[in-house]
Amino acid sequence: MKKNVEERILQEMNKEQELPQSIRMAFDQSYELINQQSKKKTRLSWLKAISAAVATIALTSSVLLTNDSALATLKAFFGFDDPGLEVAGDNGDVQYVGQTQQSENITIALEHLFADAYRLGLQLNIQSENIEMDNLYYMSVEYRLYNAQGVEIDALVSDTKTIEGPGMYTGYQFQLENIKNNATTLEMLAESTTTAVPPLDGAKLVIEEVHFVNKEGGIISVDGEWAFDLQPATVETQVFVAQNEVTGLELQQAMLSNGSMYISFTINRNIEDENYIFDTALLTSNNEAFYANGANVERTNEYTTINLVFPYSIWNEQQSLSLAVKGYEKLRLVKKE
Numbered sequence: 001m002k003k004n005v006e007e008r009i010l011q012e013m014n015k016e017q018e019l020p021q022s023i024r025m026a027f028d029q030s031y032e033l034i035n036q037q038s039k040k041k042t043r044l045s046w047l048k049a050i051s052a053a054v055a056t057i058a059l060t061s062s063v064l065l066t067n068d069s070a071l072a073t074l075k076a077f078f079g080f081d082d083p084g085l086e087v088a089g090d091n092g093d094v095q096y097v098g099q100t101q102q103s104e105n106i107t108i109a110l111e112h113l114f115a116d117a118y119r120l121g122l123q124l125n126i127q128s129e130n131i132e133m134d135n136l137y138y139m140s141v142e143y144r145l146y147n148a149q150g151v152e153i154d155a156l157v158s159d160t161k162t163i164e165g166p167g168m169y170t171g172y173q174f175q176l177e178n179i180k181n182n183a184t185t186l187e188m189l190a191e192s193t194t195t196a197v198p199p200l201d202g203a204k205l206v207i208e209e210v211h212f213v214n215k216e217g218g219i220i221s222v223d224g225e226w227a228f229d230l231q232p233a234t235v236e237t238q239v240f241v242a243q244n245e246v247t248g249l250e251l252q253q254a255m256l257s258n259g260s261m262y263i264s265f266t267i268n269r270n271i272e273d274e275n276y277i278f279d280t281a282l283l284t285s286n287n288e289a290f291y292a293n294g295a296n297v298e299r300t301n302e303y304t305t306i307n308l309v310f311p312y313s314i315w316n317e318q319q320s321l322s323l324a325v326k327g328y329e330k331l332r333l334v335k336k337e
Contacts, residue, residue, distance in 0.1 A: 077114065077121050080173065080189055083290065084311035085114060085121065088259030091315040093233040094121070103224030105129065106210055111185075115232035116258035117196045118309045120169060122188045122205070130212040130220050133181045140174065141186070142209040148202030156190075157208070168197045171294030171309075191309045193296035196237075196255065196262070203230040233258065236314050240321065243332040249325060252305065254333055261290075261312040263323060264305065265331070271297070271304045280325050282310040284318035 077085050077094065088094060093114060100109040107127040114121035124141070142161075145154040145168070152165035156172065169190035177185040207226040213219050240254035252264035261282060271277060277297065281289040292308035299305075312321075323331040 077112070077123065077187055077189065080175065080187070082189070082259075082311045084119075084259035084261075084313045085189075087313035087315050088114065088116070091258075091313070093258045095231070095233055097228065097230075099228050101226040101228065103226055104222050106222055106224060106226075108207060108210075108226045110205070110228040113230060113232055114259065115197070115200045115230070116235050116260050117237050117255060118193075118257055118260040118262045119189065119191045120197070120200075121190075124186045124188075125183070126186055126210070127183045128210070128212070128222075129182055130222070131179070131182050131184050132214070133179050135214045135216075136176070136179055136184065136212065137215045138174070138213040139176060139184070139186050140211045140213075141188075141207050142211075143205055143207045145200075146204045146206070147198065147200070150204075153198070153203075168192050168195070170194065170296065173293065191260070191294055193262075193294055193307045193309055199235050200230050200232050204228065205230055238314055239336040240333040241336045243334045244329075246329045246331045249328045249331060251323075251331060251333075254323075256312065256314045258315070259311070259313045261310045261321075262307070263310065264307045265323065265325070266303055266305045267325065267328065268303055269327075270299055270302055271306070276326060277306055277308075280306070280308060280323070282312055283322045283324050283330070284316075285320040286318065288318070289324075 077089070085094070093116070095113045097110045097113050100107060102108075105128070109125040110122065111125050112121070112123040126139070142157045143155065144152055144157070145165075147153050152163075154165055154168040155161075155163045156169070157163065169192050171191045171193060173189045175187050177187065205228045207224075207228075209221060209223050211219060211221045236258050238256045240256060242251040242254075248268040250266045252266060253262065254264075255262045263282070274295070277295050278291060281291055283289055290310045290312050292310050294309065296307040297304060298307075319335065321333040323333060325331070
């Protein structure tokens with residue numbers, strides 16, 4: 001399935017954006033290399049992370065009109081057009097951090113942070129001579145995440161580096177905003193489709209490499225160390241259970257958090273088509289639909305277990321929900337008392 005998803009992303013890139021030939025060749029070469037390698041789920045190539053972000057990346061040149069932290073928080077992660085993050089931000093779950101670190105002539109400020117049971121959002125202001133307003137095409141960072149005890153729990157690093165922790169996040173979206181000469185804002189949104197992430201109170205984020213990709217396909221990578229202390233908002237959770245029985249479909253787990261809803265379910269068929277998986281919808285009582293951006297799929301004999309994270313918030317007023325899976329009756333979800 002992973003290869004099919006990559007092909008789908010490339011199709012979206014071709015359909016929605018006209019890429020320079022040099023960039024296209026660089027991506028094609030990176031995909032060929034990626035497909036020849038066998039990887040663990042927790043070991044992701046940074047080139048793959050950049051490529052996977054292309055379909056969702058938003059490049060703008062807007063200028064912040066104020067330094068007021070409250071208004072800046074409202075702007076954080078705005079380009080993702082994510083309803084779960086939006087509601088979470090309205091309820092104070094997007095935290096202003098304002099920490100700045102400098103290494104290897106690159107200054108990185110962690111401006112805002114979002115973390116709930118299933119997703120992590122970072123907003124980084126980056127200053128570097130490698131940033132040119134008319135030539136910067138993509139950016140990526142490699143990082144390690146440590147818990148309050150100093151134990152590595154997650155890492156987004158290249159395949160040549162060792163990974164000590166179990167790995168938490170598997171899906172990444174990136175976007176660039178406010179690109180100027182020598183400065184830009186990079187936002188990242190990651191999700192865990194396999195397990196709930198423990199609270200990150202007292203955790204430390206260490207960025208150890210920054211990658212700049214220009215419009216000619218040139219890549220500049222800078223090693224350094226930019227460390228940030230994390231103190232996110234309190235993680236809220238609410239368990240949901242099935243209200244009705246659906247033939248051929250069994251709910252494994254449903255958990256609603258600050259800006260995310262994790263749902264795991266098993267169906268009595270073997271699914272290979274990722275379009276079928278991403279057509280699965282979380283519905284409110286007024287039939288408003290929410291769709292996941294990534295999935296974790298496990299196949300056993302004639303059964304398929306699908307794990308999805310939907311952009312839905314625990315602060316949403318609509319708490320009467322249902323899961324709509326193609327070919328099955330709607331599964332109604334209610335809070336577990």
